[in-house]
Structures are given as structure tokens and as C-alpha cells.
Amino acid sequence: MTAALVLRAVDGPVHVEDVALNPVGPSQVRVRLAAAGVCHSDLSLANGTLRQPFPVVLGHEGAGVVVETGPDVSDVSVGDHVVLNWSPPCRSCWFCESGEPYLCSHADDARGVPYARAADGSELYAGLGTGAFATETVVGAHACIPVPADVPLDEAALLGCAVLTGVGAVLNAARVVPGQSVAVIGLGGVGLAALQGARIAGASTVIAVDASPAKEELALSLGATHFLSPGRSLAKEVRALTSGRGADHAIECVGRATTIRAAWSVTRRGGRATVLGLGSTTDEVTFNALEVAYFARTLQGCMYGSTDPAVDVPVLLSHYRSGALNLSALVTDHISLAEVGDAFTRMRDGVGARTLVHF
Template sequence: MKAAVLFAVGEPLEIAEVNVAAPAAHEVLIRTHAVGVCRSDLHFIDGTYPHALPTIPGHEAAGVVEAIGAEVRTVRPGDHVVTCLSAFCGHCEFCVTGRLSLCISSETRRPKSASPRLHLADGRPIAQMLNLSAYAEQMLVHEHACVAIDRDMPLERAALIGCAVTTGAGAVFNTSRVAPGETVCVVGCGGIGLAAVNAARIAGAGQIVAIDPVPEKRALAERLGATHTVDATEDTAVAQVVEVTRGGVDHAIEAVGRPQSAATTVKVLRRGGTATILGMMPPGEHVALSALDLLSGKKLQGGLMGSNRFPVDIPRLVDFYRRGLLDLDTMVAEEMPLERINHAFDELRRGDVTRSVITFPA
């Protein structure tokens, strides 16, 4: 099969022939249909986060099950599926207490003594990225890294649910538990931020403020439910949010991955408000609450992958799309073939696009 392989940090991905193993027990072979281009992959490609090489990035995907290994019970050949990087074992402490997105069990990966799931034509093993490696014509994953969805759901849109929407919407529904009438500020209007804006509208938030430096992204946020938008480059951005919400917001969600945007997320909170950080900041960076923030009851939390229970959450998000509540069409900037993957990442580095989607021939 063809795949986009990262051989060296900071270098363009190379389209190469890759061999994929037959499904072992609890494994699922998926014919990839669409993959979203996410900034999280860029962190590994540019070397901000380390990863074993060579590897195939890509983790926001949808496709069709081609084959299954022994003991697979959750999907069968022909099923349309969305993948999710937060593969779970199902019986560790995190899983049995309902925190599936925190599972780090090695059981969802092949043991080191076994042959790899992916290898190059010359026999070199490929390190699977984030349990998926989706920039490829096929994916071989653990059965708890995918979930079957309604076959009437367009797979080009379903792919976005695998990361951007699960993370952004999950931050609203699961991590922050936004209640009807509460105020929300979303810092950053890429795919994750726009999903959070849309979810805040679905949750019935009273005011939804979106902050971003790009006018086109602020316009998209308004289409998805933002009641107010603010230019992030203005010195008065925080003051504008505090003024329009009469004292700050109940929930602020950071969807960029920069220390400055995380600081903004804390500053726009009202007394007792909660800041949720979603973006992948460089390792070693810190986000803090001041002594006065603590005295005023403010809270700071992470929200890994939207605190998802993806076997339940993803089908519900699909249903939201089919009922016209979740607007995935607005989030997609462009669809392109695998051969243009490096162009997609160049666009992402410039920060002007929301979500590009790599599509594969049927």
C-alpha cells in the first residue's frame, strides 16, 4: 500500500510503499477513506514532540473494515468506522472508572517480540504513531481504536470526528460539562476550536466568545454559533471578553497550544470559572493560576481528547451531524489526495486554514 512516511524530523513526508501485516487477535484492518490534517501530527513532524522513526503520521480518520483478527467482537468486515487515537484496554483502573481516554495499557499494541504491524518494502519496521498511522491506504489497529458508525454518514466528514470534534466537543460536553445559559470563551478557531464553539451552541451556552487572529476563522466561528468574536492580536482582547460577558466567562477553552493563548484562557475567567487546556504546548511549558485566581475560585484543567468515551461519543456526534446540529461542512477547508500531504502541512503552518482532509480513491 501507499503511505506518507516520516523518515527524518523536519523533512517532508515521502510517499512510499509499505507492507501491512494480517490482523492478529483483537486487530482490525481498515481501508482508509479520509484523514483530517491535524496540528498534533505537525508537532511530531517538526520535532516538537519526539517519536521513533520511520513512522507514518495521521490519526483523524474514517474508513471501511476489510478484515478482522480472532476474538474481535466490536466490528465486522464492511462496517464503516471512525478511528480514535485513545485506544483503550477496557479493564485497567482508568477504563473501569470511565476514563477511557487516559488508558495507556500496552495491550492495544503488539508486543515487541511480535512482528510489527507495518514495515517498509526493505523490511525495516515502521513505528505506528498514536496507535493508528492513518496517512496510508490501510490501517491495522486494535479493535478498541475504532467504532462502527451509521453507513449513511459521509466518511469525508466522519474523519473529523476522530480527533478535532471529539476533542473540541468533548471539552464542552465531558470535560467542562457546560450547562445551558453558561458563558463560554474559545481561544483559537482551528478545527478543535470551531468544534468547541459548535458544541457550546448545542449545549445551550448563553454567550459564546471566539478569539482568533484570522478574520476568516472568526467569521466561521460566527456561523457555528459564536455570539461574539475578538481579534487575538488586539491588546484589549481580554478586556473585550470581560466586558461583553460582564465580568468574564464560566468556561474558557484553549485550542491552540501556545503559552500565550493558555494565559489568555485563564485571564478571561470570571470568579469560579474553569479554564480547560486542549492544545499541545511544547514540553516543559507551564500554565499557572495566580494566588488571586485561586482565592477567587478559578480552576485549571487539561482535557485530553475531550475526556472521551469514544465508543459512545462518536456515534452520538454522527447523529448530531445527521440531524443538522453539528456543522462539519463548514470546518472543512479543502479535500486533497495523499500526494499533497506536504502542501496541507505547509498550509497548517501558516495558520490560515481550518481543516484539510486527505481522501483516498474508493
């Protein structure tokens, strides 16, 4: 049996239960988790913002050790250390063949297939196809990214979502170049990773924006040159720090209409605002007909940092080894599986950055 965090209904309570994982299929592997990050996407699954069959085992940002492989698996072996990929590309759909594996048509297939059973016999689904809030999980072999054994698995877990998304957005989607200015709005795990991505890209001015003054010291240590609080004067303050123009890039990491609109407003004419936050379908952003053409800004969405984890995880590890990427600094709370509900409360309140579950 496997201990797992089970959610049985939207906005319901989460409980640690003993579950029985399905047998490993021909192209699947069983992974013993070492650690898993608590991501805002887990909260979005729990509150119904993201669609997911129930009952579900939450968690998708995890790392662990392969303990069993199916007969058709050749890319990973028992004993390998791996990071889970919650959006594994199929490599054969139109998006994958067009160089956009982060938009793969089949990346979500696993989340709709039961992967375990509860003690009462009910079928369980894996959150985002991974079910990382559990001592063990079963995933497709293509959902595992091998990492060197000398990389601590608790730090490697963060690569699976927050760091790929935040750093990837800066380097791959926004394509920040040396000397440019970047404003990062929202300093959770993804936003703090984006700050580091801006520093790695060589941005000269990196403006961190968050409602919590308690995050200023951490933001400055991870690459921010300035820290601002959101508000009506935010665009004016950003312009004052960027020679009156506005930021070359804004990276939105919250997923609300107000912060998306703020990201647009702090960006200079001809600049680019990149939205990472996953918001509600009922939360609408508005623009007037004049400003779209007049400001000539680009507003773009970004899934999974526009990354291919098989390619980008090794790149991130090179930055980690060089000291340019600080993974441990992203974690502000270390908890057990039973404390994930409390982590969700802190997340709703905007307290802290990444919370890490240790098994």
C-alpha cells in the same frame, strides 16, 4: 502494497511510499481508508513535540471500511464502516475502571509496535497507533468505532479527533450549561468544533478568538456570537461582553503558554479554563501566588475531550443527524496524500481549519 505517508526523522520531509502492512493478528482488523483529517497532533509528532518511534506513518483522524478481521474479532465485520480511535481504552486498567477511559494506561501501546515494512525492509510505526495517512492500515479491533453506512466517511473521519475533542471538552470536561458564556481560543478544527459544542450546550454568549480575521464568518456561522482578535486588551473585551465579569468558561485550543494564560485571564472569578492544546515541555505558564486563590478559577487539562468514543460517537451522530453539528463546514481544504506536507505549512501559518485527505 499500501501507499502511505512516511516520515523518517523529526522535522524531516514526508514522502508517499509503498509499504507492506504486517499480517492481521487475531484481535486486529485491516481498514481501507476513505479519508483522514490533518490534525495539529500530526504536526506535533512530526516536529518531536509528541514522542513517537521513527520511521512513522503519520495520521490518526481517519475513517474507512473494514476489509479483513482476525479470528478473535467479534465486534466488527468485513464491510463495516468505522472511525479510527487513536486512544482505544483497555477497559481493565485503573483509569478505565474509574470511569476515565480517555486516560487509559494502555491507550498508547500500539504506537510503540512496528506495524509495517518499507520497501527497503525497515520497520515502520503507526502514528498514534493508527497510521491513517495511508490507503490501508492495520489496527486493533478495539480501535474501530462502527458508524452507520449512510454517514459519509469523509465527514465521519472528523469525529475521530477534532469533533470528539472539541465538542467533548465543552460537554464532558467544562460541562457548560444553558445560559453560560464561553470563550474559545484558537479556531482550527478543534476550536470550531468547540464552538458548535457550546451552541449545542445552550451557551448564550460564545466568543471566538483567533488571530486570523478570515475565520470570523465561519466562526459566526458555527455558533459564535462574537469574534475577537487576541491581544493585550482581550480580557477587557471579553469582560465587556459578559456584564463585566469575564467568561464562565474558556476553551484553549492552541497549546501555547500565551494562549493558556489568556484563557485564564478571560475567565471570570470562579470560572473554569479548559486546556485542549498540546504544547511544548519548555513553554511554561506562570501565575502569581495571589491570583490563584483570589480569582478562585479552575484551570484544567482535557485529553480527547474527556470522551469514551464508543459512547460519544453515537451521541455526536445524533447531533449530526439533527443538524446541530455541521461536520463539512470544519473542512477548508481537500487534498491528496501527497499534499499533506503543504497542509502542515498552512497549519504552521494559521491558515484555514481542517484539511481532509481523500483516498
